Amino acid sequence: AQSVAQPEDQVNVAEGNPLTVKCTYSVSGNPYLFWYVQYPNRGLQFLLKYITGDNLVKGSYGFEAEFNKSQTSFHLKKPSALVSDSALYFCAVIPGGDDKIIFGKGTRLHILP
Amino acid sequence: DTAVSQTPKYLVTQMGNDKSIKCEQNLGHDTMYWYKQDSKKFLKIMFSYNNKELIINETVPNRFSPKSPDKAHLNLHINSLELGDSAVYFCASSTSTVTYEQYFGPGTRLTVT
Numbered sequence: 363a364q365s366v367a368q369p370e371d372q373v374n375v376a377e378g379n380p381l382t383v384k385c386t387y388s389v390s391g392n393p394y395l396f397w398y399v400q401y402p403n404r405g406l407q408f409l410l411k412y413i414t415g416d417n418l419v420k421g422s423y424g425f426e427a428e429f430n431k432s433q434t435s436f437h438l439k440k441p442s443a444l445v446s447d448s449a450l451y452f453c454a455v456i457p458g459g460d461d462k463i464i465f466g467k468g469t470r471l472h473i474l475p
Numbered sequence: 476d477t478a479v480s481q482t483p484k485y486l487v488t489q490m491g492n493d494k495s496i497k498c499e500q501n502l503g504h505d506t507m508y509w510y511k512q513d514s515k516k517f518l519k520i521m522f523s524y525n526n527k528e529l530i531i532n533e534t535v536p537n538r539f540s541p542k543s544p545d546k547a548h549l550n551l552h553i554n555s556l557e558l559g560d561s562a563v564y565f566c567a568s569s570t571s572t573v574t575y576e577q578y579f580g581p582g583t584r585l586t587v588t
């Protein structure tokens with residue numbers, strides 16, 4: 363079965379430190395990969411995507427993610443965390459040749475002041 | 476200049492009732508979606524319409540019926556509401572069926588008592 367895994371339910375990071383939110387996937391073909399963020403009581407917002415090309419993609423709010431085909435991962439990163447980055451982050455994948463997006467279960471990012 | 480809007484934002488109703496949630500997008504997108512986010516924040520696609528045509532219909536009870544009067548609107552009608560229907564429902568839209576980026580509405584919190 364096609365799946366997306368976010369192995370951490372919660373990630374705690376001190377403000378100013380680098381952060382990583384992990385995502386791995388198991389899908390067929392060459393996938394399209396996405397990160398979305400959900401702030402409390404809000405809809406999801408698009409952060410960044412990988413379709414093709416450079417494995418390192420840059421997105422909104424200083425976030426970036428690296429596509430690693432051999433490890434089937436697409437970890438979200440930011441060099442210096444802000445308290446305002448505290449939110450729920452979803453990794454999402456569209457399997458190759460498909461048009462259905464599959465979301466991970468989400469990782470709650472908590473930035474400590 | 477809201478991109479994707481949903482009404483109502485909150486909906487509290489009793490078991491057995493029939494209710495509708497409306498969604499409108501002013502982005503000129505061809506494709507619209509309904510997602511259900513459960514109490515554990517797990518996000519799952521329910522339906523997808525492209526130019527008023529149903530293209531994705533996941534395993535959802537027949538009590539749920541989407542209706543798309545035009546490509547800017549995708550309403551969700553739920554018959555005979557059950558306790559398990561309590562969740563946050565998100566509408567989203569994208570430029571095409573190849574869902575590069577989806578734009579989400581603010582969500583409708585449905586509580587069935």
